[in-house]
Amino acid sequence: MRLTINGAEHDVLSPPLATLLHVLREEIGVTSPKAGCNQGGCGACTVLVDGEPRRSCLTPVAALEDAHVTTVEGLGEPDALSEVQAAFHEHYAAQCGFCTAGFVMATEALTRRARGDVERAEVIEALSGHVCRCTGYVKIVEAATAAVRGEVSADEASADTAPHAPDEVTLIPGSPA
Ligand code: FES
Numbered sequence: 001m002r003l004t005i006n007g008a009e010h011d012v013l014s015p016p017l018a019t020l021l022h023v024l025r026e027e028i029g030v031t032s033p034k035a036g037c038n039q040g041g042c043g044a045c046t047v048l049v050d051g052e053p054r055r056s057c058l059t060p061v062a063a064l065e066d067a068h069v070t071t072v073e074g075l076g077e078p079d080a081l082s083e084v085q086a087a088f089h090e091h092y093a094a095q096c097g098f099c100t101a102g103f104v105m106a107t108e109a110l111t112r113r114a115r116g117d118v119e120r121a122e123v124i125e126a127l128s129g130h131v132c133r134c135t136g137y138v139k140i141v142e143a144a145t146a147a148v149r150g151e152v153s154a155d156e157a158s159a160d161t162a163p164h165a166p167d168e169v170t171l172i173p174g175s176p177a
Pocket residue numbers: 034035036037038039040041042043044045046055056057058
């Protein structure tokens with residue numbers, strides 16, 4: 001079957017009942033979605049499927065023929081952040097970062113759906129299925145609210161957020177990184 005992931009088409013070789021999370025991380029090498037609970041309860045694996053947030057740990061790829069999947073890797077670049085990424089950077093909305101990709105993608109979906117002067121309660125509702133084990137909710141909600149309202153400084157989008165060392169990163173299959 002074929003999937004479009006962050007604008008690039010891929011032939012998926014995993015079995016049809018493999019989860020989208022498995023395909024992204026272990027077959028394609030897209031590692032921003034995280035395996036937190038693998039049971040649909042934490043939101044760390046959230047990606048967009050045709051623009052809607054989905055728990056990739058619960059989504060068999062067989063249900064996604066010709067779907068368009070977007071992950072954090074498809075949003076911005078280290079020196080050209082998307083508005084949501086820039087908001088999270090500006091508001092220091094990550095601690096260990098394990099939950100961050102899920103929150104960013106949920107915020108991205110809300111921004112596409114309801115950009116404007118949303119109430120804080122709407123943002124909290126949209127993020128309510130996400131768990132941050134570092135309990136960084138105040139900063140996360142501030143960042144998400146700013147992103148949805150479009151209150152992100154232009155300088156943040158071009159901030160230098162690229163990792164500086166090491167040059168080579170070795171990813172170990174099955175690791176949570
Ligand atoms: S890993 Fe999918 S919801 Fe927790």
